[in-house]
Amino acid sequence: MKYVLFLVLLGCSYIPLQAQQTQKPPLHGKNWMAVTGKPLAATAGAMIFQQKGNAVDAACAMLAATCTMWDVLSWGGETQALIYHPKLKKVIAINALGVAPTGATPAFFKKKGYDFPPEYGPLAAVTPGTAGGLCYMLAEYGTLSLQQVLAPAIEMAAGYPIEAQTANSLERGKKYIKEWPYSKAVFLTHPGEKREAPEAGEIFVQTDLLHTLQKMVEAEQAALRQHKSRKEAIMAAYDRFYKGDIAKEFVRGCQEQGGLITLEDLARWKPVEEEPLHVNYKGIEVYKLQEWTQGPALLQSLNILENFDLKAMGYNSTRYIHTLYQTMNLAFADRDFYYGDPYFNKNRAIKGLLDKGYAKQRAALITPDRNNPDPGPGDPYAFMGKSNPYLRFLPERKTLTDTTSGRPPGGFVPKHDAALLLTAPDQAPVYAAHTADSAYMDRLWRGTTSVEAADKDGWIVSITPSGGWIPACIAGKTGIGMSQRLQSFVLDSALSPFNVVAPGKRPRVTLTPSMALKDGKPFLSFAVQGGDTQDQNLLQFFLNVVEFGMTVQQATEAANINTNQLWLSLGGMTIKDREPHPGSILLNNNTTENTRKELEKMGYHLSFGERTSGPVNAIFLDHAHGTLWGGSSNHGEDYGIGW
Template sequence: MSTLPPFTTRPEIKGTFGAVSTTHWLASSVGMAILEKGGNAFDAAVASGFVLQIVEPHLNGPGGEVPIIAMRHDDEAPRVICGQGVTPMGATHEHFASLGLKTVPGTGLLPAVVPGAFDAWMRLLRDYGTLSLETVLEPAIGYAERGFPMLTRAVSSILAVVDFFKQEWPSSAEQWLEGGRAPRAEALFRSPAIAATYRRILAEARSAGSDRIAQIERARDTFYKGFVAEAIDDFYRQPLMDSSGERHAGVLSGEDMARWSASDEPTISRPYAGLEVHKAGPWSQGPVFLQQLALLEDVDFTAFGAESAEFVHQVAEAAKLAFADREVWYGDPNSAEVPLATLLGQAYNDERRKLVGERASFEIRPGLEGGRQRLEAIMALAGSEPTVGPGGGEPTFAPLPSVEGDTVHLDIVDRHGNMVSATPSGGWLQSSPSVPGLGFSISTRAQMTWLVSGLACSLEPGMRPRTTLSPTLVTRDGRPYLALGTPGGDQQDQWSLATFLRIVHYGYDLQRAIDAPLFQVRHFPASFHPRKSVVGRLLIERRFSEHDLAELRRRGHELAVQGDWSLGRMCAVAQHNGMLHAGASARHMQGYAVGR
């Protein structure tokens, strides 16, 4: 009998100095280089985050957003830095009604929110980091100036909009086309305009003197009150084409930029299997991970395998219930009443658990009084205004097969035990026009709001749209233990959950858990325009056995069998047994874990 460990696409990385996992090998290398320079995990996260903006521009950018969960080795608990910008003060129901719109467009200028990533990274650097702004920004500036290999999937995103850029968004044509054509896949590509923007921010920061904190504060002011905000304010006054098929001006203004800053918040957490699982608040979808855990806590996972039909069924049915609640109850708690304590409560989940049967459910079943009425209002709008032109709200384009999740992710742990997990997104090059003089696009996250009153995510000025971005940090005995996450929109807290359960209940190491075949449900309105749903649909990788696929069909699941390695882009780091560990998905051949 063989004693060899199960085959994985890569080894689980193990060491004692530091471990970095991101969705792009260049960002992972930069993160490790920052650790080698004496920086901590938070310095490395900032540097990696800025590099991801450059090398995965179709998945995130300088004008995007990021939720960050950070924990020093001696903190009592992790904290959330919320880099989710708010809707402009001009984003009112009345304004959209005057334009004849029933839903917020998925592309263009109208769905813009304040770009939150820059301030969140600055806050992490200021409060948790040790290195200078110049040190953590230089790698990103270097790739933007000297070039980086343009990913095939990034080129695919540009190919589909070459004519659109030329005709409707000329500033994007200037930024992303070469000689009027899409760049060549895997060839060197430069983003000099973005490099110049960051160089100008650095010059402004240095004018504040040599103090590290003073430079960071000046950089924040330069972005949100200086030339960056001014350029955005000017550009968003002109009407440009969006997914409604009409040209509209934006409502994002310099005043919106100036009044906002990233916030520091406690996590939302829940105990599970001797661990404490920490997520961002209900302005993200993060608590849906905790709701699924609450529904699954009485399941005897030892009775079936980690890659069995029963495992898929139990997790999928719990997801359907938890995401139904997400859809009707989650929103910015500063703008809406969110009954989170009840949704995570024992009594509520004991009752909800009884709804999981042997057969697949084809109902969307939110709980609590008023849940069904809210769902009816949402379903009346979901998919009511189809996208005109290329792409949708989460812009994945032909000619390559669609990729779930236009987002990136990073997890880092250092030799001191500091740990951080972050999921940057937004500012996709193909979802809104590049701002002239800056070289980047602005987040279109307001598409996740509804243009009716009385819902948890009804559009209001100054609110955080309920985002799908959802990093995870897990503590054990009060110390940082595990950080994980993935791109993937509505799938993030499904892929992450399956990975987590395989680590906790089956003893999979990080790489084996990440490599294991994945699945997801499409049972609820999508968070991205045009917000369609496919009730009962279960997407599943073909690597599950024919027996298990047949069993899932027998139990009523409507299967959409996907490619062998098509779902998820998981990253993870951990510390236990005196070592640091890391793994990254081999799917799409981008992500890498490094460490020593």
């Protein structure tokens, strides 16, 4: 197919739909749609749909497959999900994020000389959440057995042809992997050779993980033989993972390698079903998870952007880019300070943060001709009729780093699972200009994944799972890579009073599935990988569809921008590693010279990439025709199947 040319011009620059061709074809389905980060994992979802499973069953199968394929996550990671329940006609939120273990305190990490918890290894681990989240979703909202849903993942654990992206990640990460004996035994299949990791296409066998998954199924089947209900049987598998022999080996392997997780930590943890947050944008209800994720930043951005005529500005015009950048910076300034585990602090700011009046106040801070290098968090409590107890931290916060100081020209792309600027999955990544060192760029290659599923009966699922990415520290003989999400905590209240590490607390994560309803009916389900870029890309995807009339496939490929004027959530253990880069912006290579010059005059430092759109995966519910449209990014290996 021809490449998409998204010309970026001043004023109205949007290309008519009939002129836009996509690099990947749109997906169409009448009965179901399955979209995720790997072709084999999408096939796992299709297999479950063919067994008459619903979208929850299929999503769980895709989740299990992506974990088994390390795309880029493991069974020891975390899962965040939104589910549309067609009978209840409501969106349900699933919080399956692990918590900080016993002993994980600011004093513990500061004593080791860290400004943030570590990026890798057993001390980076929160308790595993994905296994529990999968069991809970399947038990409550699925229709099939755990045995059926895990069958593709179990077959893959017994041996599947590993793809180049994962195989090469293992080779690049072998310096870390060799530090952890259980990881070394699983990942480095050719010890002592020049290339110690598997080769692309090699059958990759994970015997320990295979046994772990089989044990979960055994627990379910034993419960069924005892005449337990389907739901009780699935939760018997859950109990074996969190309280039985799997838990004991996980904890033993974690602690042997220096980790903090205890059996009590696993036994106390449980997934939580919540009410999602939502705002209305021009008649469309947009849903996100609560502020233990960064998801509300997209909702805040939409509230701010309602005060501007985006369509009149033109898609990716200078004015549009500037307005988006300033809006996202305001939202992220609030995210960085006010978001965190709501179960640990009842004095939440979220009601004020999502207030339309507060958004109008924040919108008034945007100047039309200049970047604001340090917008700072606002005062949402004034819109809740309360006094703000956290303003006292702001002077100290300013001293941690001077974000208004000059920066060398060139962009700064967020660490770990940031925007992938790839040519193809089996080729070397192409990075934006002026990125940092090689270790930093290596993080750009990695992503997590997203899972989107929908069926003809109205069930819709959006999941952004992650954690336990390569190089992962495997816990004992479980085959399970431990999460590295502890690094998203801070150690100082001045940085974020809601997100200071404490035992039993959830870190504020970047992971952020999305769903939208229009006229009371499901409209869009969408998610993306990309660390701190996630809600930036999802915001623009949504606007591409709603404001500029793109199809979901066009919107997943359309040129986006990224701001780096925010505190990084991942990567590095010093303030310098995480601090904002004011004015740093990633643009698409097709940005016109005129727009580049205008943005530079406004105080921006420009970087460029060939692909700047995600990768986003999405499903559009076409009620006019009774069909499903799927969009799967033209980045990397994201893939979808519909029927």
